[in-house]
Each structure stands twice: as C-alpha cells, then as structure tokens.
Amino acid sequence: MRRLGVFLLAAILFFSPIKSALAASTTGAVYYGFEGYKLLLNSVKFNDKIPAWSYRDAVRVTALSLLKGVGDGKFHPEEKISREEAIAIALRLAGKEADAQKMLDQKTAEYYTNMIDSSEWAVGYLFTAANEGYIIPGDIYTEEWKSKASREEFAAYIGRALGYTPAYGMDQQLAYSFDDSSLFNRDYIPFIEPVLKDGIMVGNSRGTFNPKGMITRGQVAVILGRILDKYPEKFGITKMKATVTGIIHNSTDYIMRADDGSSFTISTDDRRGIVVLNNSSVTDGLKISQNVDIYMKGNTPYLIEVLGNEKVSKSIQNGEVISADKGTVNIRSDAGERSYRITPYTNITLDGKRVSEDELMPGQYVSFTEEYGDIVELAINGEVENPGYSEPGRFYYSGSVVEIDSGHILIRDDSGNTNSLPIPSYVSVNVKPGDLVKAYLNNDGTVSSIEKVEDNMEYAYLYRGRLSSVVGNKLQLDDAQRFDNFRWSDTPSLRLAVSREGQIYDDNMPGSDVQSYIGDYVYVITRMEYGEEMAYRIVVENGHMKEYVDDIDSVDKVAGRFTLPDTDVYIGDGSVILKDGKMVTIDSLERDQTVLTLLDRMGSSNVAPLVMVLDSQPAVRIVWGRIDHINSTTFEADKMYELNGNDWKRVSDLGELYISDDTYIIDRLGDATVISPEEFLNDRYERHPVYENEYFYAAMDGDEVIGMVIFGNDNSDDIRFVTARFDSMSKNSLANLTDMLEYSSFTDKWAPGPSKGYVWTQDALVIKNGRISSMDDIKNGTQLYILLDDSLNGLLIVCGEE
Known part of the structure; x- marks a missing residue:
C-alpha cells in the first residue's frame, strides 16, 4: 500500500505542470494585464505623505487617470487646484476629453492671438466647456483660469458633468440649510443642490459649506472616489467583485471566481501586469482567497483593490484526520473521506495558535474551511480526550466576538482570521462584541454552545x-x-x-x-x-491631536475607515476601539453612534489612535410592550419595543417570550409584589387574565425572560432611561449616583444630568451579568442602566462594567 502511495505521489508530481498549464483553459475568459503597469505602479507609489483619509482615493483616481499627476512622483494632496484643472476634471467625467483634445488643435492660434489667461493644455477644455454650457463663452478671454477654483465652482461643474437635473425653487433645500448659504453664487445653486443630495460633496460639522474656500487635490480625490463608487460607468470603467481561487504559471496567472459563480483568468508576465491596492500600500501581486474589486477599462484590468480577508462561499466542516502528507491531508467528515490540498496560504492553527502542516497527525479532530479543493483554514483541537472519536460539541473555535447578527456569530481568532458560525435558535447567546469566547461546534458546523472566557481583560x-x-x-x-x-x-x-x-x-x-x-x-x-x-x-500628544465628540455618518468596514461630519477617520494597526468595556474592532462601529475620536490632523496619518463609543447600552436586551395572551410557558407581546442604541425600536417579529422557573417577576400594578412564574402563567386549570393587556419591561436572554416588571398602562409615559455610576448606598435603599446621563429623544443625544443624583431601589429589578441580583452585589463605580419613574423609583437596574 505504501509503494502504491509513493507511485501515485510521483505521478502527481510528474504531471502537475501539465495540470497547471491546462487550468487556465478551463476557467472561462482570459484578461491580460496592463502593458504599462510598471509606469502606473510607480506613479501611485507616491513619494510624499498622503493623509490616510484620502490615500485610497488618491491611488484609485491616479491609477485610473481620473486626476492627473504633476509629474514629480508626488500627489501633493494639500495643493489647491486651479479653475482650468477643475474644468478639465469635469469634462473628463462627462466623457468630453476627446472633444477637448480636438478643440486644442483648432484653437491654438486663437490662444496666442487673444492671450487667454490659461495654460496652453487647457485651451481646448475651455472652449469645449463654453460649447457645453459650463462657462459663458466671453469669459474665456476675461477670466483668470490659472487662479484657484472655489468649492462652489467645482461643485457646479461636477453637477453639470454628472447630468443631474438642475434644482430650482422649493427643490433648493440643502444648499440653503448651511449657515453660510448667503455666500453662494446663486447661478451655481441649481447644479450644487443635486450634488449635495447625492452625497458627492458635503459640508462640515459647523454647519457651513465654505463656498468661497479653495479645494485641494486630496479633497478632489475623495469626491471623485465617491463618484467612482456610485457611477463607475461615467469614467468608462467596469467594476466587478471576485475572489482569487488559484495561482498558476509560476505565480503570474490568477484564477478568479466572480460573484455570479463564473471563473476567469487574469494573466500577467514581465510586460503585462496588474496594480494592486491593498489597504495602505500598492503592489503587483495577489494571494489566494483575497476578495477584490477589479476596475476594468474594456477588457484590461487597470487596478485591483483588495477588500479584506473574509472568504466567500465558505462552509466550516468538522472531521477526523486519516492521514497527512506534504501538501495533502485526508479527512473523514459527514461528507465522507476526501483528500484536500494544503497550500502555502493555508492557515493551520492548534488551539488557536498558528502551526505548520507538520503538526497534522492521524486521529486529530479538526475544523476546516475548504474552497475548490484547497484547505483555506484548518484548526486542530488538541484537547479532545479520544482523538479518534469525533464527539459533537467537543471541538471549539476560540477568539474575539466581532458581530452577532441574523443567526450567526462572527469570531476573529489570534491570527486575525474571521469565521462566521451559524447559531441555531435554541442556543442561548449572552455575549457581545469584544468578548473572548469559545464557540463549541456540532458536527454540522453549527454552534452547540458559547462559553465566555472569564479572564478577558x-x-x-x-x-x-x-x-x-x-x-x-x-x-x-x-x-x-x-x-x-x-x-x-x-x-x-x-x-x-x-x-x-x-x-x-x-x-x-x-x-x-x-x-x-x-x-x-x-x-x-x-x-x-x-x-x-x-x-x-x-x-x-504630538501638538496636532484633536478630540472629536460626534455622531458617525458612515462606516466602511472593508477599507477600515468611518466618517464624521467634519472628517474621515482611518483605523490602523495601533488603533484602539473601546465599546461597552471591551476592546472591539471596526465591525462594531455603526452609523449614528456617538464616539470620542482622538485624531492626529497633521502629516499623512489621520489614523485614530483611540475611538471610544459613547452610546449607553446595557449588556442584555431590554424590551417593553403590552402583555397579550398568556400561555402555559410563554406569553405573546403586543406593541413591543427594544432598546437599540439610544432609542426604542419597534420589534416587527414579536414571537413568544419564554418564562422559565428562574424568571423573576415584579407586579407593580399596586404595591410592588414579587410573584412566581406559576402565578403569572396560565395552565389548563387556572388562568390569570388580570395581567393580560398590562404593560411590562423585561431583561431578556434571547427569547427567554430573565426578569420582568409589570406596571399599569396609564403610567408608561412617565418612565425614563438613564445611565450613571453607582457611588454609595444610603439608608432606606437610596442609591447615590454620579455622572448621570439622561437620553433626550428630542435632541437624540445623551445629556449630562446633575453631578450627583439618586434613585430608590427597594422595589427595583436588578440584573448583573445577565442574572437576577441585588444592589448589595454592586460595587462602587459600576456603570448602571436604570429605568425609573418620575418619583425616582427604580423599576429595572442593569449592571454594566465594574
């Protein structure tokens, strides 16, 4: 048997070059790299410092010739653009550059005769702009086109170039919402208004647009980048998403799989290549499993942007290693016994630590991700007592929680790789982003249970x-x-x-x-x-540090950045993001969250060393609503709302709320009374309709009620939600509080309350670590989330971090 294995291995090695050579012919279309890629690559390896907020767009618009360079290997992000450059950019966007080049030949003599105040290269653009209605023809000879372009002028040119319908009368809303709207040139507003509505240009956090201010090359790059993302066809560019599934021909040809499932090849050699933008650097190569955006002009890929390390169309499987040899592993799983390839890019871990393929041995229980016959990720569980027996629920995937959504939990391991694990509806999930966890898996790859690592810092x-x-x-x-x-x-x-x-x-x-x-x-x-x-x-603090406290406008998790009203913010390797007492990733940032951002506004950094999410949110679900029909183990809720961020959000899919033997229930319809689950629930022998149609607040673990407070429907409007830190306890259950904040739905903000406050806690439902507790277990300095009435009686108190 061993001799046969040696023979087969030799045969594989002998024929492998032929197999690689044939691979390209079986992958659909072939796209050849750009012949001038070396010059293009050098042109985007800028010699000057580019602010992080504009670096990605600076590379993209330069590589795709949307914004011309200045010929010295630098981008000059702070340099103001001229009026003639602004017109050239707009005509390029409108597809009129060829017309401008032809016009240049016709008008050169007229340029010298009439001494137009412009550069010679711009003459054709000016006359074309006049023909297309961008400028008044007579202005060609009277205006100073080498002078700097204003923000309003550039916005108006862009509005025309994008073909927006001009806005007049009542449609002019955004432009007039700025505090400095009186400074606008009224002739420009019809074309600026749609630019603002489409989000191509924005104002700043001070409520101004600064229409007369100059516009820099870095700002123009960001504006063109937004247009590129929305309307790539305006630049004659086709944009498609794909995943690198293989590399052949001495690592020069890339097998790609498009989102529609089709395969194609990007072929490169010493003469024809690709320019790759990967986070904050440019290169000329790709790796297996990278997700990318490909920017095509015709059939030529001019630029490829790496989107992230998450894999597409992947499924996690569990199994037992039968045998392992160099570059191959045989695994027995639910799908049967199969042989998989181990590539140089396979990520192999042992109990979360990266190891080599030499650690693979028969009898090991492993979890693995396979794509097109290659093992992408393989995790060895070294803690299985009987390695030859694949016991369900014994293998676990460990790491930090990134996100919990739509029946899945996304976990990032020590190597930086992420796995999205499906969670069945019956599994209790009481963790949040930033928690270190062990997710135990069934043989089908679903989560059987989640264990929180208690020593998480x-x-x-x-x-x-x-x-x-x-x-x-x-x-x-x-x-x-x-x-x-x-x-x-x-x-x-x-x-x-x-x-x-x-x-x-x-x-x-x-x-x-x-x-x-x-x-x-x-x-x-x-x-x-x-x-x-x-x-x-x-x-x-380097002297240029600035603190921002503002709401997030948008989050680009792939590019690793988010926007505030006044600036773009990038997350770097050294950035720390804090939320709910945890260190989390950018995946936990969302639009409209209030954040404290520490940002260096000088040089090329613009990377935030610190982002702190300030939204107050308990660690458990808090809901309120009206009790509808009560059953033997559950009750149905009507008009139910869930605390989401800073506001109550209506829950569309109500379902049933489960009452267990441990559910703690306080009846506040009269004097506060603790009732048992049996007293609340209905069975075939006894019904309690007294609680139906009454209102409730509840702390939830999934669909299970941890504790609930029942109150009359005539006082629901008196309930307020505050957050504060516990200071001390006085007599008669009076809790003294500091740093109290109260949420205002009118301003959609948390507003500081008095420096000291208090709340009566004698009848409050207290939740700590997702379980029923009491104020005696709360330490000084602990963050509390409190529902209280106008008499400052606490209804529900949830303990945050201590």
Whole structure:
C-alpha cells in the first residue's frame, strides 16, 4: 500500500505542470494585464505623505487617470487646484476629453492671438466647456483660469458633468440649510443642490459649506472616489467583485471566481501586469482567497483593490484526520473521506495558535474551511480526550466576538482570521462584541454552545495629563483628568502600574521607552488585570491631536475607515476601539453612534489612535410592550419595543417570550409584589387574565425572560432611561449616583444630568451579568442602566462594567 502511495505521489508530481498549464483553459475568459503597469505602479507609489483619509482615493483616481499627476512622483494632496484643472476634471467625467483634445488643435492660434489667461493644455477644455454650457463663452478671454477654483465652482461643474437635473425653487433645500448659504453664487445653486443630495460633496460639522474656500487635490480625490463608487460607468470603467481561487504559471496567472459563480483568468508576465491596492500600500501581486474589486477599462484590468480577508462561499466542516502528507491531508467528515490540498496560504492553527502542516497527525479532530479543493483554514483541537472519536460539541473555535447578527456569530481568532458560525435558535447567546469566547461546534458546523472566557481583560478608564515621572513599572500623571460619561473630570495626581502588554504610540507608530516621553502630554487607556487597574495603551500628544465628540455618518468596514461630519477617520494597526468595556474592532462601529475620536490632523496619518463609543447600552436586551395572551410557558407581546442604541425600536417579529422557573417577576400594578412564574402563567386549570393587556419591561436572554416588571398602562409615559455610576448606598435603599446621563429623544443625544443624583431601589429589578441580583452585589463605580419613574423609583437596574 505504501509503494502504491509513493507511485501515485510521483505521478502527481510528474504531471502537475501539465495540470497547471491546462487550468487556465478551463476557467472561462482570459484578461491580460496592463502593458504599462510598471509606469502606473510607480506613479501611485507616491513619494510624499498622503493623509490616510484620502490615500485610497488618491491611488484609485491616479491609477485610473481620473486626476492627473504633476509629474514629480508626488500627489501633493494639500495643493489647491486651479479653475482650468477643475474644468478639465469635469469634462473628463462627462466623457468630453476627446472633444477637448480636438478643440486644442483648432484653437491654438486663437490662444496666442487673444492671450487667454490659461495654460496652453487647457485651451481646448475651455472652449469645449463654453460649447457645453459650463462657462459663458466671453469669459474665456476675461477670466483668470490659472487662479484657484472655489468649492462652489467645482461643485457646479461636477453637477453639470454628472447630468443631474438642475434644482430650482422649493427643490433648493440643502444648499440653503448651511449657515453660510448667503455666500453662494446663486447661478451655481441649481447644479450644487443635486450634488449635495447625492452625497458627492458635503459640508462640515459647523454647519457651513465654505463656498468661497479653495479645494485641494486630496479633497478632489475623495469626491471623485465617491463618484467612482456610485457611477463607475461615467469614467468608462467596469467594476466587478471576485475572489482569487488559484495561482498558476509560476505565480503570474490568477484564477478568479466572480460573484455570479463564473471563473476567469487574469494573466500577467514581465510586460503585462496588474496594480494592486491593498489597504495602505500598492503592489503587483495577489494571494489566494483575497476578495477584490477589479476596475476594468474594456477588457484590461487597470487596478485591483483588495477588500479584506473574509472568504466567500465558505462552509466550516468538522472531521477526523486519516492521514497527512506534504501538501495533502485526508479527512473523514459527514461528507465522507476526501483528500484536500494544503497550500502555502493555508492557515493551520492548534488551539488557536498558528502551526505548520507538520503538526497534522492521524486521529486529530479538526475544523476546516475548504474552497475548490484547497484547505483555506484548518484548526486542530488538541484537547479532545479520544482523538479518534469525533464527539459533537467537543471541538471549539476560540477568539474575539466581532458581530452577532441574523443567526450567526462572527469570531476573529489570534491570527486575525474571521469565521462566521451559524447559531441555531435554541442556543442561548449572552455575549457581545469584544468578548473572548469559545464557540463549541456540532458536527454540522453549527454552534452547540458559547462559553465566555472569564479572564478577558476589560478596559477601565481613559486619562489624559502630563507624564511627570516613570519609576520602575509605574508612571505618574500630573494635572490628570479622567473621561467618564461624555466629560473630562479632574482627578488627583495619578500613579499607575504599566501592564506587561502595555504599548506606547507616538504619531501612530509604536514607541520604545516610556521614560523618553517624560514631560509630554499623554492619553492613557487603562484596563483591569485580575483586579488591578493598569496602563495598557499610552498615546503621546504630538501638538496636532484633536478630540472629536460626534455622531458617525458612515462606516466602511472593508477599507477600515468611518466618517464624521467634519472628517474621515482611518483605523490602523495601533488603533484602539473601546465599546461597552471591551476592546472591539471596526465591525462594531455603526452609523449614528456617538464616539470620542482622538485624531492626529497633521502629516499623512489621520489614523485614530483611540475611538471610544459613547452610546449607553446595557449588556442584555431590554424590551417593553403590552402583555397579550398568556400561555402555559410563554406569553405573546403586543406593541413591543427594544432598546437599540439610544432609542426604542419597534420589534416587527414579536414571537413568544419564554418564562422559565428562574424568571423573576415584579407586579407593580399596586404595591410592588414579587410573584412566581406559576402565578403569572396560565395552565389548563387556572388562568390569570388580570395581567393580560398590562404593560411590562423585561431583561431578556434571547427569547427567554430573565426578569420582568409589570406596571399599569396609564403610567408608561412617565418612565425614563438613564445611565450613571453607582457611588454609595444610603439608608432606606437610596442609591447615590454620579455622572448621570439622561437620553433626550428630542435632541437624540445623551445629556449630562446633575453631578450627583439618586434613585430608590427597594422595589427595583436588578440584573448583573445577565442574572437576577441585588444592589448589595454592586460595587462602587459600576456603570448602571436604570429605568425609573418620575418619583425616582427604580423599576429595572442593569449592571454594566465594574
């Protein structure tokens, strides 16, 4: 048997070149790389610093010739564009560049005769713009076209080039909503209005548009990037999504699979190649399993952008290793026994740690992801007691929770890879983004249970101050302040031990010795490590740092950036995102969240070393509604709402809410009384219609009610939702609070309340760690989420981080 295996291996090695050569012929269309790719690649390897908020668009518009370079290998993002450049960009967008080039030959003599104040290259564009109605013909000879273009002028040209219907009269709304609308040239507004409505250009957080301000090349790149994303056909570009499924011919030809399932090949060689934009760098190669956007002109790929590492059309399988040889592994799973290829790009882990394929041995229980016969990811479970027996629920996938949505949980492991695991409806999920978990799997790849890793480090506070000394592993901050519930508050001189995993960042780059920054102003993020508060991340203030507290306009999770009303923000390797006491990824950011963003506005960084989500949200689901029909183990809810972010959102699919033997129920229809689940539920012998049609608040674990408060339907409007920190407990169940915030639906904001407040807790339902608790178990400084009435009686109190 072994001799036969050797013979087969030799045969495979002998014939493998022929198989690779034939692969291209079986993958549909063949697209050849761009002949001038080397020059193009050099043109987008800019020698100057490009701000992160405009880098991606600067590369894209330059590579696709939407914005011309200046010929010195630099992009010059801060350089203001001229009026003649603005017209040329607009005509290029409108597909009139060929007309402009022809016009240049006809009008060169007229240029010299009449001394038009423009560059010679721009003459054809000016006359074409006059013919197309962009400018008045007589202005060609009287205007200074080399002068700088204004924002309103550029917006009006773009509006014409995109072919928008001009807006007049009552349709002119957005332009007149700006505080500086009186500064607009009224002739421009009909073409600016649709540009604003389509989101191609925006104002700033101060409520102004700055119509007379100059516009830079970096800003133009972002504007053209938005147009490219919405209307690539305007530039004569076809954009398609695909996944790299194979590499052949000495790593120069790429087998691609399009979203529609079809396959094709991108062929390259020394003369014809590709330009690849991958996050913050450009290169000329791709890797297996990368998801990409391909920008085509005709049948030629001019630019390929890597979108991320998530795989498409993947399914996680479990099985037992039967045998393993170099480049091959045989696995027995529910699909039977099959042989899979191990490639140089296969990610193999043992209990979450990256290992080589030499660790594969017969009898191991593994979870793996296969694409087109190749193993993309393979996780070995080293904790199975009987490795020859694949027991359901014994294998687990560990990592940090990224997202929970639509019956799936997305987990990122230590290697940075993500897996989306399906969760059956009967599995209880009481974790949130940022939690470290073990997701135990059934043989079909579904989650059987989720275990939260208890020693997960949680962040404690954010401080700022002057670093005055470092002694041993302790640092001292003078003039220190702590950020808590939307505001900075003074704190005494602060000494903190530095975590072993602590890092210092200067200008978004890792620093070395903390001692070298004595005297500098710093931000310090602390976290609780086994009961002790320790400095985990130190960010040096470089003089250009600015704090933003604003709502997120949009999130681009693929590009790793989000937008605030006044700026774009990029998330880098050194960025820390804090939410609900956890360190999370950009996947947890959403539109309309309020965030504190620390941002360096100088140089090329624009990468946020810190983003803190300020939206107050309990760790468990909180719902309210009207009790409809009560059954033997469940009840039906009518007009049910769920606390979502800062507001109550109507729940469309109500379903049934389950009452268990452990559900804690308080009846507040009269005097507050604790009733048993049996007293609330109906069975065939006894019914309790007294509770039907009454209103309730409930803390939920999935569809199961942890605890609920029943109250009369005549006082639901008196209930308020606040967040605060627990300070101390006085007599008669009076809880003293600090840093109280109350949500205003009128302003859609959390507003600071009095510096000290209180709430009566004697009849409150208290939830801690997703279970029924009491105020005696709440530590000083704990974040609380409280539902209270106008008499400051607490109905429901949920414990946050301590």
